[in-house]
Amino acid sequence: DQQVKQNSPSLSVQEGRISILNCDYTNSMFDYFLWYKKYPAEGPTFLISISSIKDKNEDGRFTVFLNKSAKHLSLHIVPSQPGDSAVYFCAASAVWAGSYQLTFGKGTKLSVIP
Amino acid sequence: KAGVTQTPRYLIKTRGQQVTLSCSPISGHRSVSWYQQTPGQGLQFLFEYFSETQRNKGNFPGRFSGRQFSNSRSEMNVSTLELGDSALYLCASSLGTSGGVSDTQYFGPGTRLTVL
Numbered sequence: 670d671q672q673v674k675q676n677s678p679s680l681s682v683q684e685g686r687i688s689i690l691n692c693d694y695t696n697s698m699f700d701y702f703l704w705y706k707k708y709p710a711e712g713p714t715f716l717i718s719i720s721s722i723k724d725k726n727e728d729g730r731f732t733v734f735l736n737k738s739a740k741h742l743s744l745h746i747v748p749s750q751p752g753d754s755a756v757y758f759c760a761a762s763a764v765w766a767g768s769y770q771l772t773f774g775k776g777t778k779l780s781v782i783p
Numbered sequence: 784k785a786g787v788t789q790t791p792r793y794l795i796k797t798r799g800q801q802v803t804l805s806c807s808p809i810s811g812h813r814s815v816s817w818y819q820q821t822p823g824q825g826l827q828f829l830f831e832y833f834s835e836t837q838r839n840k841g842n843f844p845g846r847f848s849g850r851q852f853s854n855s856r857s858e859m860n861v862s863t864l865e866l867g868d869s870a871l872y873l874c875a876s877s878l879g880t881s882g883g884v885s886d887t888q889y890f891g892p893g894t895r896l897t898v899l
Contacts, residue, residue, distance in 0.1 A: 703887065712787070712873050712890035713826075758826065764886050769814060769879060770839045771888060773826040 814879025
C-alpha cells in the first residue's frame with residue numbers, strides 16, 4: 670500500500686514556464702513533507718520542505734503548497750530551467766509520532782526543454 | 784560544513800557473502816537513517832539510529848542490520864547476500880529531534896552494491 674503517491678512518472682516543460690509536480694498521501698499522521706531532487710547514481714538533494722501547520726513555503730524559484738484536507742501537496746518551479754531536469758521525489762514523515770523515517774513517492778522525472 | 788559521506792562508493796560481491804557499508808553524518812547530526820533504492824521498489828527505509836540506538840526499523844529481513852557509534856558514524860551490514868540486494872544504499876543524517884515539526888534529512892552520495 671503506497672502511502673505517498675506521485676501519479677505522474679514524467680513531465681516535460683518548456684524553459685521559462687512553470688513546472689508543477691504533484692504528490693498525494695494517505696497517512697494522516699504525516700506532519701512533515703519534503704521534496705528532493707535526484708540525479709542517477711547520486712543521493713537525493715534536499716530542495717524544500719513544509720510542515721503540516723503551514724499551507725505554503727517558498728524558497729527562491731521553488732514553492733511548495735500543502736492541502737491537508739485533500740492530502741495533497743505540490744511543488745511549483747518558476748521559471749523552469751534546463752538544470753532543473755532530474756527526478757523529483759516527494760517524501761513524508763510523522764515526526765510528532767516519533768517516526769523519523771521518510772516515506773517516498775516513486776518520483777517524477779522532469780525534463781525542461783530549452 | 785561537510786556533507787554526508789559514504790564509503791565505499793561502489794562494491795561488487797557474490798551471493799552468500801556479507802558486506803559492510805559506512806556512513807559519516809553531518810557534524811552535529813545525531814540521527815542516521817539508511818535507505819535502499821531499486822528500480823522496482825523506489826526508495827525504501829531500512830532503519831534509523833539515534834544516539835547509538837535503533838529507533839525505527841523498516842520492513843526488511845534480519846540479514847540487514849546496522850549500528851551507530853558514539854561519534855554518530857554508522858555502519859550497515861548485509862549478510863548472506865542475494866541477487867536482489869543489488870541496489871543503491873543511501874544514508875541520510877539529521878538532527879533527529881522533534882522540537883517543532885521539522886527534521887530535514889540530508890543524503891550522502893550512496894553506495895552502489897552489485898551482487899553477482
